[in-house]
Amino acid sequence: MPAKPARQSNRRPRQHGLYVTIRPDTGALQITGYIKGYGRVRQNASTADARLADEEAKALELQLLRGQWHGERRGVRPLSDAVTSYLKADERNERTKSFLMRIARALGDPPLASINQQTINQLRDVVMRPGVKGSSVSRTLIAPLRAVLIHANAQGWCDVPKFVMPKQTQGRTKFVRPDQMELLIAAAARHLQPVLTFLVTTGARMSEAIELDWNDVDLQAKRVNFWKTKSDKPRLDVELPMRAVLALAALPHRQGAVFLTDRGLPYADKGRNGGGQIKVGFQGALDRANENGAGIDPDLTPHDLRHTWASWHYAVHKDLLLLKSDGGWSSVLLVERYAHLMKSGQQEAIEAFRYGLDTGRDRNRANG
Helix, strand or coil, X not given: CCCCCCCCCCCCCCCCEEEEEECCCCCCEEEEEEECCCEXXXXXXXXXXXXXXXXXXXXXXXXXXXXXXXXXXXXXXXXXXXXXXXXXXXXXXXXXXXXXXXXXXXXXXXEHHHCCHHHHHHHHHHHCCCCCCHHHHHHHHHHHHHHHHHHHHHCCCCCCCCCCCCCCCCCCCCCCCHHHHHHHHHHCCCCCHHHHHHHHHHCCCHHHHHCCEHHHEECCCCEEEECCCCCCCCEEEEECCHHHHHHHHCCCCCCCECCECCCCCECCCCCCCCCHHHHHHHHHHHHHXXXXXXXXXXXXXCCHHHHHHHHHHHHHHCCHHHHHHHHXXXXXXXXXXXXXXXXXXXXXXXXXXXXXXXXXHXXXXXXX
């Protein structure tokens, strides 16, 4: 027997009750309607079969009515209540807000109890590109939705969510040695040299570097403040090694943005952390450095200089907690991958680079 066609979304809703419509934007089945004492309901059906969707709508209507008769049951509150409460409870960054808006548009406003692993699977099909990496699904769908549901659980509104985290392939973390970094800087255009020096000696993200203002730089104290960071938590009193101090001191201006383009203008914000602001110039410097025998990974990116800084930091200090704190990471787990990148014996070369020393010359001077 052929499936009963879904009732069209242009049909005038009944005053009370739930029924199935067709979303005009995606063609997906949607459960919508109004329950007295609860309010409007709007959520995607979990099936593309119209008859099964009708049964789902009736079951949901019964569940919500029972909640009205016997008092609110865990999980009957709509997702919009949980999202609103989550956003009001604390300041959230713009990326989190954007992810939650995308999720809400795709799901509608389902009861919290209906959100499960199948919801994640549906979201992945609707809002993500085919073949997207598991790390992207975790970051843009699971993490923000789970945060909202954990917050709702603390209010007594629903149970703790259980989602299956996608398997993530561990890619190779790229970094450079001090001698390779010297060749890369030497091969860069003049206006890029201080940027590259700053990134690799401070661990700054590209966004932190291009948004840095001279008001937040103290060359005498050898310190810098990053007010806008990925986590929205400022990193203050960050050390400026002598190599960075010398690079900044050589800049001809002392007002506004610290780093300027070859045209003397502030850098544009292009994706914040990926390094797109200097992508062309960086690739040119990388190619020229490798032509001179640097042997650097040809896929190195500006953001990999933060990885380089982290690997150098651990090679010198052997302290993951200190690395986590100095780099502004939220967890030690995020910095463990940097612990064993550098081979032993590079500490002297790292310190020589960071502090602008010629270790061979200094050693001869000491012996003389």
